[in-house]
Amino acid sequence: MFSIWLGAYNQGLAYAGLALGVYLTLRVLNFADITVDGSFALGGGMAAVLITNGLNPALALLAAVLSGALAGCVTALIHTRLGVNDLFAGILTSTGLYSITLRLMGRSNIPLINLDLGLDPLPDMGSGGDGDWAIALSLVVIGLVGLLALLLATDLGLALRALGNNPTMARANAVSGAAGLTLGIAIANGFVALAGALVAYYQGFADVTMGFGSLILGLGAVIVGESVCRPRSIPMALFAVVIGSILFRFMIALALQVGLEPVDLKLVTALLLLAALALGRLRLPGLANAGKRL
Amino acid sequence: MSLQIEGLCWGHSQPGGSWRQLFKDFKLECPPAQFLVLIGSNGSGKSTLLNLIAGSLTLQAGSLRLNSRPLQHLKDYRRARWIGRVMQNPLDGTAPGLTIAENLRLAESRRRSPFRWQGLLGIRPNKLDVLRFQELLESLEVPLADRINTPVGQLSGGQRQTISLVMATLAEPELLLLDEHTAALDPKAEARVMQLTERLVRQLRTTTLMVTHSLEQALNHGDRLLMLHEGSVRGDWSGAEKADLSHTNLRELYGSAKVS
Numbered sequence: 001m002f003s004i005w006l007g008a009y010n011q012g013l014a015y016a017g018l019a020l021g022v023y024l025t026l027r028v029l030n031f032a033d034i035t036v037d038g039s040f041a042l043g044g045g046m047a048a049v050l051i052t053n054g055l056n057p058a059l060a061l062l063a064a065v066l067s068g069a070l071a072g073c074v075t076a077l078i079h080t081r082l083g084v085n086d087l088f089a090g091i092l093t094s095t096g097l098y099s100i101t102l103r104l105m106g107r108s109n110i111p112l113i114n115l116d117l118g119l120d121p122l123p124d125m126g127s128g129g130d131g132d133w134a135i136a137l138s139l140v141v142i143g144l145v146g147l148l149a150l151l152l153a154t155d156l157g158l159a160l161r162a163l164g165n166n167p168t169m170a171r172a173n174a175v176s177g178a179a180g181l182t183l184g185i186a187i188a189n190g191f192v193a194l195a196g197a198l199v200a201y202y203q204g205f206a207d208v209t210m211g212f213g214s215l216i217l218g219l220g221a222v223i224v225g226e227s228v229c230r231p232r233s234i235p236m237a238l239f240a241v242v243i244g245s246i247l248f249r250f251m252i253a254l255a256l257q258v259g260l261e262p263v264d265l266k267l268v269t270a271l272l273l274l275a276a277l278a279l280g281r282l283r284l285p286g287l288a289n290a291g292k293r294l
Numbered sequence: 295m296s297l298q299i300e301g302l303c304w305g306h307s308q309p310g311g312s313w314r315q316l317f318k319d320f321k322l323e324c325p326p327a328q329f330l331v332l333i334g335s336n337g338s339g340k341s342t343l344l345n346l347i348a349g350s351l352t353l354q355a356g357s358l359r360l361n362s363r364p365l366q367h368l369k370d371y372r373r374a375r376w377i378g379r380v381m382q383n384p385l386d387g388t389a390p391g392l393t394i395a396e397n398l399r400l401a402e403s404r405r406r407s408p409f410r411w412q413g414l415l416g417i418r419p420n421k422l423d424v425l426r427f428q429e430l431l432e433s434l435e436v437p438l439a440d441r442i443n444t445p446v447g448q449l450s451g452g453q454r455q456t457i458s459l460v461m462a463t464l465a466e467p468e469l470l471l472l473d474e475h476t477a478a479l480d481p482k483a484e485a486r487v488m489q490l491t492e493r494l495v496r497q498l499r500t501t502t503l504m505v506t507h508s509l510e511q512a513l514n515h516g517d518r519l520l521m522l523h524e525g526s527v528r529g530d531w532s533g534a535e536k537a538d539l540s541h542t543n544l545r546e547l548y549g550s551a552k553v554s
Contacts, residue, residue, distance in 0.1 A: 154415070
């Protein structure tokens with residue numbers, strides 16, 4: 001029984017990068033970025049291909065981040081240079097990325113069995129591999145939250161936040177909208193691709209379809225986290241998003257526990273998100289503030 | 295000359311497809327530290343002129359120089375390094391989700407692009423920045439120093455416009471553009487914002503262009519008064535000439551501008 005929840009905790013952490021990326025685009029930059037559906041799978045596929053070709057898993061993660069950032073740049077350029085609406089720009093990139101990821105992987109699924117991630121030196125928590133994963137993923141996610149919190153606290157982060165908050169004001173204060181969006185969306189998709197790679201590592205395979213519905217998953221984590229934690233500062237909001245990602249996985253694990261089949265998971269995900277959105281809108285005590293912008 | 299506009303041309307297509315040439319070979323020069331007030335009826339080109347200078351609209355011909363630096367080929371956000379701007383709508387000038395200190399910090403650092411590696415150095419605004427901004431607000435007698443960490447979205451329109459004005463004057467602007475910046479305010483807030491405007495403009499000796507519909511403001515503020523009509527100068531008063539103007543004169547001129 002415990003292992004189910006530990007597994008859900010690990011999944012929540014593996015998906016946390018996705019939630020942080022969605023937070024950065026949607027909440028900070030006010031940009032609905034569907035590129036994440038493509039860059040999540042791209043990250044997983046890229047890491048899987050590189051590992052099966054003998055590259056160190058850590059370097060493969062780095063390559064996944066860079067590929068995601070590149071995908072983000074493409075969307076940002078389509079949006080800023082060609083004036084294509086944010087949703088369409090993201091859909092264009094993620095559609096194209098499906099073929100690119102498939103080409104890169106050479107087949108639709110790459111198994112990652114007997115993968116040596118160097119987790120052995122970690123203390124054994126008596127729950128097998130999942131214990132090691134819990135420690136490793138917790139450390140990675142704390143690092144990611146710290147990195148993003150620091151970034152958003154600098155002059156550069158201030159410019160990105162201003163840009164999402166009021167583009168007119170940002171331009172009048174010498175912030176280039178094109179540069180800001182490009183940088184922000186690239187960083188966000190780097191986070192998302194990292195999550196894709198971590199999920200592939202954790203579940204033991206990369207699949208070209210693993211990115212479908214990523215935006216909704218990330219959005220769900222952001223909304224659940226904000227509803228539950230009601231953060232008052234940026235670092236707290238980032239932690240809330242991670243907690244949201246874990247809670248979201250708990251809810252899915254619960255749904256599976258009560259007898260729902262894996263086929264119904266996407267529907268359950270959509271309904272959970274809908275419920276979270278509705279609760280935020282209804283402003284029930286304790287669950288209000290979901291629509292609050294930081 | 296601080297601001298130098300020569301041969302400026304700008305027009306736009308109207309509903310129905312006809313072309314309206316608003317500015318034709320328009321010329322304007324402002325010496326350093328001049329406080330110029332622009333008046334004119336709706337559609338006379340006051341706000342358009344400010345938008346052309348700030349870069350929100352693009353010149354179709356002519357040249358635009360600020361302290362002999364050509365501006366016409368620079369994007370609006372590049373020009374913002376030297377141009378402080380307060381817009382008519384209090385919602386336009388500040389980021390509502392950012393605190394007063396964060397808004398001020400963004401304005402203060404606008405001489406340099408945030409998208410350089412130096413933009414990653416240090417947490418901003420830090421404690422020293424916040425103290426400095428509090429002192430600044432206190433010295434300007436703006437009673438918001440104790441709310442420095444409040445999101446600007448929680449302030450009233452007048453308070454937001456006050457913060458916009460302080461932001462526009464940070465980072466030593468070479469030109470200040472005020473586009474009916476008190477139009478959305480109640481009389482009390484208007485008086486306070488105008489008092490602060492006068493004080494900042496005189497203290498910093500920044501060349502200033504202020505658009506207004508208030509004849510009161512036109513008569514009581516500024517070194518020079520310019521009346522625009524259909525994109526050309528209908529009246530240009532400064533010094534004793536401006537001092538001699540009265541409400542009646544101006545209203546008559548407004549009237550004749552409307553019928554012609």
